[in-house]
Amino acid sequence: MVPARMLAMCLVELQKLRHDRTELYTRAVQPALWLLIFGETFTRIRAIPTGDVPYLDFLAPGIIAQSAMFIAIFYGIMIIWERDSGVLTKLLVTPTPRSALVIGKAVAAGVKAVIQAVVVILIAAALGVSLTWNPLKLTGVALVVVLGSAFFACLSMSIAGIVLTRDRLMGIGQAITMPLFFGSNALYPVAVMPGWLQAVSRANPLSYEVDALRGLLLGTPAHLGLDLAVLVFADVLGIVAASALMGRLAR
Amino acid sequence: MAVTGQAQHERAADTAEPRALRCSGLRYSFGSTRAVDGVDLDVRTGEVFGLLGPNGAGKTTAIRVITTLLPVPAGMVEVFGHDCARERMAVRRLLGYVPQQLSADGGLTGRENVALFARVFDVPRRERTARIEAVLAAVGLSESADRLASTYSGGMVRRLELAQALVSAPRLLILDEPTIGLDPIARTNVWGHITQVREATGMTVLVTTHHMDEAEQYCDRVALMHHGRIQAAGTPQELRNGLTPAESARPGGQSAMPPTLEDVFRHYAGSGLDGRESTEDGGDFRDVRRTRRTASRVG
Numbered sequence: 441m442v443p444a445r446m447l448a449m450c451l452v453e454l455q456k457l458r459h460d461r462t463e464l465y466t467r468a469v470q471p472a473l474w475l476l477i478f479g480e481t482f483t484r485i486r487a488i489p490t491g492d493v494p495y496l497d498f499l500a501p502g503i504i505a506q507s508a509m510f511i512a513i514f515y516g517i518m519i520i521w522e523r524d525s526g527v528l529t530k531l532l533v534t535p536t537p538r539s540a541l542v543i544g545k546a547v548a549a550g551v552k553a554v555i556q557a558v559v560v561i562l563i564a565a566a567l568g569v570s571l572t573w574n575p576l577k578l579t580g581v582a583l584v585v586v587l588g589s590a591f592f593a594c595l596s597m598s599i600a601g602i603v604l605t606r607d608r609l610m611g612i613g614q615a616i617t618m619p620l621f622f623g624s625n626a627l628y629p630v631a632v633m634p635g636w637l638q639a640v641s642r643a644n645p646l647s648y649e650v651d652a653l654r655g656l657l658l659g660t661p662a663h664l665g666l667d668l669a670v671l672v673f674a675d676v677l678g679i680v681a682a683s684a685l686m687g688r689l690a691r
Numbered sequence: 692m693a694v695t696g697q698a699q700h701e702r703a704a705d706t707a708e709p710r711a712l713r714c715s716g717l718r719y720s721f722g723s724t725r726a727v728d729g730v731d732l733d734v735r736t737g738e739v740f741g742l743l744g745p746n747g748a749g750k751t752t753a754i755r756v757i758t759t760l761l762p763v764p765a766g767m768v769e770v771f772g773h774d775c776a777r778e779r780m781a782v783r784r785l786l787g788y789v790p791q792q793l794s795a796d797g798g799l800t801g802r803e804n805v806a807l808f809a810r811v812f813d814v815p816r817r818e819r820t821a822r823i824e825a826v827l828a829a830v831g832l833s834e835s836a837d838r839l840a841s842t843y844s845g846g847m848v849r850r851l852e853l854a855q856a857l858v859s860a861p862r863l864l865i866l867d868e869p870t871i872g873l874d875p876i877a878r879t880n881v882w883g884h885i886t887q888v889r890e891a892t893g894m895t896v897l898v899t900t901h902h903m904d905e906a907e908q909y910c911d912r913v914a915l916m917h918h919g920r921i922q923a924a925g926t927p928q929e930l931r932n933g934l935t936p937a938e939s940a941r942p943g944g945q946s947a948m949p950p951t952l953e954d955v956f957r958h959y960a961g962s963g964l965d966g967r968e969s970t971e972d973g974g975d976f977r978d979v980r981r982t983r984r985t986a987s988r989v990g
């Protein structure tokens with residue numbers, strides 16, 4: 441029964457996406473710019489040491505994780521919007537456990553992020569990045585993207601449950617996404633970071649997501665087991681926190 | 692209509708069925724504002740019960756406690772014998788709820804909005820399509836079911852919400868100011884659908900309103916609420932009869948007219964139902980602004 445409700449919550453997200461695809465298109469612009477401008481430039485000037493891997497190749501998995509995070513962080517704003525418009529209130533009066541609501545949204549964020557990842561992979565391939573086409577590994581990529589986005593969606597919904605207003609959440613959202621992005625291994629290898637930033641990166645789920653994506657897409661050495669364990673753990677924490685805070689949005 | 696209503700609750704009382712809703716000593720405060728201040732309610736199975744009061748009376752807060760959106764800080768609330776504090780899931784399964792605010796998901800079609808509620812209430816897959824079509828037809832939205840709800844008028848959104856609440860065949864339908872912000876034609880239309888569904892299914896309806904004409908016309912029994920308290924309860928007829936002509940005397944020489952619920956309310960609360968007195972606490976303004984904001988967003 442609970443899985444059916446989760447599925448229902450996820451389904452409406454996808455139905456909305458089907459009715460209005462502009463989000464999909466506009467969201468493809470930013471990662472394309474990162475790859476085209478940042479990636480191409482830094483590949484040329486060789487400012488960031490990435491070993492045998494060309495910088496553009498190194499960057500592509502980071503950009504997949506980044507764009508997934510941006511999609512997911514938006515879910516907190518969305519849930520506040522749903523609260524203000526009364527849609528959430530009605531759902532909270534149905535026999536849907538808070539956790540099913542949260543997981544449904546988190547998985548929907550993941551599915552959107554996977555669609556986004558496909559776009560980034562195609563752009564990267566067009567720019568000559570040599571990625572794997574092994575279906576098993578690509579399935580792994582999808583799983584990692586879903587796990588990563590689910591965490592950031594839950595983080596954002598948890599913050600929404602604390603701050604309760606859209607304006608404050610927008611401020612906080614901006615204040616945390618950039619540090620999460622720059623405080624990760626998405627743009628540069630951990631080895632070139634100063635010690636304090638390495639510590640930040642080690643506590644940042646985004647780094648584990650990027651590490652797993654690099655391992656799967658490029659075949660670079662990665663800690664897949666640890667990465668998956670950290671992401672699953674972060675998801676469980678995020679789901680528990682967001683579900684517990686959801687009731688505050690009913691008041 | 693009034694006669695059938697009367698007959699119905701006498702029958703309900705005879706068979707000693709569990710009450711659809713029982714509240715006693717219910718209180719709820721927002722900081723120092725005592726929104727609900729010791730409310731006792733007794734809604735019988737099968738009746739249309741109106742909670743009548745001006746803006747700011749505490750109707751919405753009481754409804755939000757009954758629907759389990761707010762905790763029960765003091766007092767007792769039971770829906771068909773299930774405690775709203777301890778058996779939240781059981782209570783939610785029995786409820787259909789249309790909040791005061793117009794709220795349909797504008798990014799989904801009318802049918803998708805209803806389908807979501809069919810799914811979360813576990814309407815079996817085999818019955819789902821038929822049930823969704825039936826409730827859409829019952830509220831007159833079959834033609835527009837595939838349009839995005841963002842293109843609906845206020846009255847259509849209300850009817851869509853009614854369909855969402857009805858698709859699970861609830862035993863207690865709770866409507867918080869179902870006609871607020873609607874024009875007179877849409878108001879009559881929404882009440883027409885509520886009456887039809889109620890006659891077809893015999894479900895219990897708890898409705899709040901600040902229009903006494905609606906309460907008078909459509910409710911079997913009403914409770915007058917003011918400043919968080921129930922001032923009087925009974926059938927509209929009983930309440931009017933309880934008033935002596937002197938008590939219903941109004942300025943302007945209209946004292947010869949039979950008393951209306953408005954007079955009853957003025958007698959108990961010392962102010963009219965338009966609640967000019969209670970606008971000062973901000974409830975009125977906030978509600979209107981909120982409803983307008985949603986109306987403009989939903990379409």
Ligand SMILES: Nc1ncnc2c1ncn2[C@@H]1O[C@H](COP(=O)(O)OP(=O)(O)O)[C@@H](O)[C@H]1O
Pocket residue numbers: 691721724725726744745746747748749750751752753972973974978
């Ligand atoms: N979320 C809230 N925070 C603070 N005060 C509130 C809140 N909701 C309602 N109130 C106050 O509680 C009182 C009752 O409001 P409400 O239940 O909305 O009345 P009604 O539905 O009868 O118009 C009002 O004084 C209102 O200002």
Ligand SMILES: [Mg+2]
Pocket residue numbers: 747750751752791867868978
């Ligand atoms: Mg109200």
